[in-house]
Amino acid sequence: MTATDEPQAPAPDTKDWTWVLERPCPDCGFDARTVDVRGIGAAVRADVPRWQAVLARPDARRRPAPGVWSPTEYAAHVRDVLDVFSGRVRLVLDEDDPLFPNWDQDATALAERYDLQHPDDVARALARRAATTAALFDAVPDDAWERPGRRSNGSVFTLATLGAYFLHDVRHHLHDVRG
Numbered sequence: 001m002t003a004t005d006e007p008q009a010p011a012p013d014t015k016d017w018t019w020v021l022e023r024p025c026p027d028c029g030f031d032a033r034t035v036d037v038r039g040i041g042a043a044v045r046a047d048v049p050r051w052q053a054v055l056a057r058p059d060a061r062r063r064p065a066p067g068v069w070s071p072t073e074y075a076a077h078v079r080d081v082l083d084v085f086s087g088r089v090r091l092v093l094d095e096d097d098p099l100f101p102n103w104d105q106d107a108t109a110l111a112e113r114y115d116l117q118h119p120d121d122v123a124r125a126l127a128r129r130a131a132t133t134a135a136l137f138d139a140v141p142d143d144a145w146e147r148p149g150r151r152s153n154g155s156v157f158t159l160a161t162l163g164a165y166f167l168h169d170v171r172h173h174l175h176d177v178r179g
Contacts, residue, residue: 018155020168028175032164037145040163041134044082047170048130051075054177055119055126063115071177073114075122078173080108082129085166089136092149092159099150137163 024031054060060071069077084103091098145160157165 016153016155017168018165021161021165025168025172028168028172030168030171032161032168035164035167037137037140037160037163040167041136041138043167044130044134044137044170047174048127050174051078051126052123054174055123060119061115069109069176070115072117072119072122073109074173074177075119075126076112076114076117077105077109078170079122079126079129080105080112081166081169082126082133085162086129086133086136088149088162089133089140089159092147092157092162093140093144097148097150099152102152 020030021032023033054071055075057071060075063070063073088100091100140159146158148156148158149162150156
C-alpha cells in the first residue's frame with residue numbers, strides 16, 4: 001500500500017484499559033504496579049530514541065495488515081497521547097478532582113490523517129512533546145501523587161495511577177511496532 005491509498009481504518013478500540021493498573025499486560029508485559037512514579041519522566045525520555053528508530057525504518061508508513069496501524073500511525077497516536085496526558089497532569093495539579101475532557105483517539109486518527117503523516121515529522125513532534133510531558137511528571141511535588149482526576153466513564157485515577165496508565169500506553173505501542 002502506498003501512503004496515498006485509502007486505507008481500511010482500524011476498528012475502534014472500545015476496551016477499558018484501566019485493568020492494566022491491577023495486573024500485568026499479557027501482550028507487552030508491562031506491570032503498572034511496579035512503576036516508580038518519580039521515574040516516569042526518565043522513562044518517557046528513554047523511549048524517544050526507540051520511537052525514532054521505529055520511524056526511521058523504510059517500512060514505517062506501511063501497514064502490516066489491513067485495519068492495523070502502521071508504525072507511523074502508532075507513533076502519531078503516541079505523540080497525541082503525550083499531549084492528552086500533559087493536559088490531564090496539569091488539570092490534576094491545578095484543580096480539585098477534575099473531570100478529564102473526553103478524547104476520541106480513533107476520530108483523531110482519522111481527522112488528523114495519521115496514515116498520511118511523514119515519519120520524520122512525527123518523530124520530531126513526538127520528541128518535543130515527550131520532553132514537555134516528561135518535564136511535567138518530573139515536576140510533580142511529592143505530596144501531589146495521590147491527587148484524583150476522573151474520566152467521564154467513572155474511572156478515577158490518582159496522579160500516580162494516571163502516570164502508570166499513561167506509561168503503559170507508550171510502552172504497549174512500542175510493543176505493537178516491535179520497537
